[in-house]
Amino acid sequence: MSKWFMENLFFQSLRSKQIAVTVVSLTLFVAITTLVLYEGTQKSVTLQVNGEEQEIKTHAHTVGTLLSDQDIEVTEHDLVTPSVNTSIEDGLSIRWEQSKQVAIQVDQESTSVWTTGSTVADALAEADIVVTENDNVSPGLQERLAKDNKITVQKAFEITLSDGGAQKKVWSTSTTVADFLKRENIQLNADDRLNGKADGYLKPGSVVEVVRVEKVTDVVEEPANFAVETRSDPSLLKGREKVVQEGKKGTVSREFEIVKENGKEVSRKVLVEKVIAEPQKKIVAVGSKLMVASASSKKSGVGVSRSNSNAPSGGKEFYVTATAYTAYCNGCSGVTKTGINLRSNPDLKVIAVDPSVIPLGSKVWVEGYGYAVAGDTGGAIKGMKIDLHVPTKNEAYKFGRRQVKMKIID
Known part of the structure; x- marks a missing residue:
């Protein structure tokens, strides 16, 4: 192979490499330029997803498309602002809260x-x-x-709480009394009680009543009453009494257990009783001697004749309201309180008196009537009133009612 051929082959290979490099460079330039231009058309938005923010760039045209690109599935109850149909603009803030x-x-x-x-x-x-x-x-x-x-x-409802007698309205969500007391921090002492069951159910308008019970002891010295003893005395006229011995109260110490509910005493029980001083009894002599009637004051006995003597010089003098009665009046037995039989002795002068004013058996003088004996009593004869015995009803009616002066002689 000639030298020229070899040189020519080398230059052809070099030219091919230069062309390839040029083509690659041009392709890379176009790609980079296209990428730059593509990236330059993206828009920057802020996306908040369930409270977390992020900055993203997107070519999406709407909010809905953007969320879909982010693999976010929007349901009808989710919150999207602005709406999914809103166009994307640079700087837009988008919020999505998942329901x-x-x-x-x-x-x-x-x-x-x-x-x-x-x-x-x-x-x-x-x-x-x-x-x-x-x-x-x-x-x-x-x-x-x-x-x-x-x-x-x-939901709370209103109930009434009565604690120790003090009432107030309380809002509560408790369904039982026990739970209500626990929530209200209401403690019951050993003797306190509930008017109702602790496991009872509560409803609007219910009343929870706590009774505060207190037990205390108290020692009190009190007078002890004396007894009254009566003794028959034949020397005293019947109807008269005489105190032989005055009574005297004694002293007794008593220890009480006192129970109080809501501060008020409800019971008192004697625990211990001790006599400090014995009482002295009162002795009263009661007359049993019957009055013996006589036709004249000159004879023995206490009857008085019907003579109208002048007022005596001595004795206690006072005025009374006088009426008259007979031994045969309605309801009368004819026998006086002191035992005088007026039916057998119709001419005797006897008056009925209030023994607390004029003692029975007293000899008296009555203006317009004369000397008489206080020998009877009557249900209507009280205080400064007397009733005069006369033989007949006509005399009684004739006498009527009048103010008279009288004296107690004996």
């Missing part, structure tokens, strides 16, 4: 809601459930929604 279904239990009723909110309060607001400060919400209103997406609401 979640939340189960809500309000007392005995169940419901659910789709929400894009992050807190319990957001979900309740989405479900149009209004809660008050007294309601019990779990989890708390400001808590983030849990993974199980479940909310429980116990």
Whole structure:
């Protein structure tokens, strides 16, 4: 092979390499230029996905296309701002919050809601459930929604609490009395009691009554009454009494157990009783001597004749209201309180008196009647009243009722 041929072959090979390099360089230039031009047509946007932000460049024409390019599937309950049909512009801010279904239990009723909110309060607001400060919400209103997406609401209701007699209205979500007392930090002492069962159920308007019971002891010294002993005395006129020995009260010490409910005493029981000073009994002599009637004051006995003597010089003088009666009046037996038989002795002057004013058996003088004995009593004869014995009803009617002066002689 000639030298010329070899040189010619070398130059042809070199030219082919130069062409290939040129073609590759041109292709690379075109590709780079195209890439630069393509990248230059992308738009920068801010995309917030469930609270996390990122800056991205996109050729997407709408928000929906952009989200699809990011493998984000938008459902009807999701929050997309601006809307999926919004055209992409450079610098646009896009927010997508994925919705979640939340189960809500309000007392005995169940419901659910789709929400894009992050807190319990957001979900309740989405479900149009209004809660008050007294309601019990779990989890708390400001808590983030849990993974199980479940909310429980116990609605509070008003009940009446009576503790130790003091009443007040209380809002509660407790369903039993025991739970209510625990939540209100109400402690019952050993003797306290509930008017009702601790495991009883509560409902609006219920009344929880706590009775505070207190047991205390008290030692009291009290007077002890004396006994009264009566003794028959044949020397005293019947109807008269005489104190032989005055009574004197003693002293006794008593220890009481006192039970109080809500501060008021409900029972008192004697635990110990001790006599400090014995009482002295009172002895009273009761007359048993019967008055013996006589036709004249000159004879023995206490009867007085019907003479109208002038007023005696001595004795206690006073005025009384006087009426008259007979031994045959309605309901009368004819025998006086002191034992005088007026039917057998119709002319005796006897008056009925109030023994607390004029002692029975007293000899008296009555203006217009004369000397007499206080030998009877009467149901209507009280205080400054007397009733004069006369033989007949006509005399009684004639006497009527009048003010008279009288004296107690003996």
